[in-house]
Amino acid sequence: MSNESVRVVLVNTTHPGNIGAVARAMKNMGQSELVLVAPRSFPDEQAVWRSVGAADILENATVVETLAEAVADCHFIVGTSARGRRIPWPTLDPRACARQVLERRNSGQQVALVFGREDRGLTNEELQICNLHLHIPSHEDYTSLNLAMAVQVVCYELRMLALEGSLSSDAQSEWDAPFATAENVERYLEHLEQTLIEIGFLDPVAPRQLMTRLRRLYGRMNLDEMELNILRGILTETQKSLHKSSTAK
Amino acid sequence: MSNESVRVVLVNTTHPGNIGAVARAMKNMGQSELVLVAPRSFPDEQAVWRSVGAADILENATVVETLAEAVADCHFIVGTSARGRRIPWPTLDPRACARQVLERRNSGQQVALVFGREDRGLTNEELQICNLHLHIPSHEDYTSLNLAMAVQVVCYELRMLALEGSLSSDAQSEWDAPFATAENVERYLEHLEQTLIEIGFLDPVAPRQLMTRLRRLYGRMNLDEMELNILRGILTETQKSLHKSSTAK
Incomplete structure (x- = not known):
């Protein structure tokens, strides 16, 4: 397992299609470990259909009853959050978060990224299980970010960071x-x-x-x-x- | 119009739902200008439904017949591309691309980001209209990136950079x-x-x-x-x- 591998945890996902879209977003960015906390329907054909070529992620997904179970063996838990919680929590954007995640992974820790319900995210209790809160800086006029989009952005940042070392910064190195x-x-x-x-x-x-x-x-x-x-x-x-x-x- | 505003151009989109998902992804990241090149069906209820609260982007979208029309008044055109063209083109990842785009915008240029068909992207002819190619570094095992996801990642990078506020004033603003x-x-x-x-x-x-x-x-x-x-x-x-x-x- 490579160092940028993390566990993606989805809490109470309502639409099975979204689970499929998340699987696809994960696979695009080289992630594979999916844990579902009490999804409304899973396995589900809609999820497979929306995953396109990423059905293997769904087949290997684990279903558990509570968030606590999903992250029991993890050392570092990141929860996605809209701004404005009553008690401020350490909150980072996806880029800064990716850096912390990779540092933990490099020191051998198991990391979980937790994503909440489509309509209302994570509860305060769930967020308090998390070590760090992640906020995707969507525009203030329209903050409702699709679940798979959020997963995509976070996994993209992990991948960019992992590639940083291995890619030459010079795009022209492949010139003919x-x-x-x-x-x-x-x-x-x-x-x-x-x-x-x-x-x-x-x-x-x-x-x-x-x-x-x-x-x-x-x-x-x-x-x-x-x-x-x-x-x-x-x-x-x-x-x-x-x-x-x-x-x- | 703020400096990170760009024109998002979708070429021959097959599924109207994807146009809606793109509108949502754009609005999340503060973008608003959408141009559709010969979409299969537009306007379309499916697009409105998938856009959730971003129907205004769809209402203001322009439909044209060719890519050349869509970008005729643009100074800098970025096309999304998979790797491996016979003749390599200047190709950047979304982050480096966002930097170039914002530099151009800061010097008053109109910029277009062009996204291709769901199944096979942009043609070689279309890519040759572009000044720069953009490659999203998806994992080599699974490179098929959903259209709206690609738009999301690129617009996210523009927003992150705009929020950074640290972009140095550009040398080209003094061009003669x-x-x-x-x-x-x-x-x-x-x-x-x-x-x-x-x-x-x-x-x-x-x-x-x-x-x-x-x-x-x-x-x-x-x-x-x-x-x-x-x-x-x-x-x-x-x-x-x-x-x-x-x-x-």
């Missing part, structure tokens, strides 16, 4: 051609300038800001060698066409 | 020319293609990947209108030179 050297870009710009003079677009006597603007433009493109070859090819072909015509005259 | 719209870049690419055929660099019978590579290149440049004018001027001048020579023969 080596990037062009400054020297080659410089040669291209000289070639471009020459061609622009030949086609009559650039007047070498009054060049104005033209090459400066083109230099800025090509400079920020981060060209790769293949692209540079294409661009040079266009210039060469333009020159050939001109030359062919003029010698034919 | 307005940025080019997608429509004008598209016209330039058509002009370029035509010119490449005229100079004999592009064989319309065997175009290979040439225009795709040039599209990717110009798409990631974030051209301003003055630069676009220069580039168009070069093409026009090239065509004139060719024409002059050939009529002189």
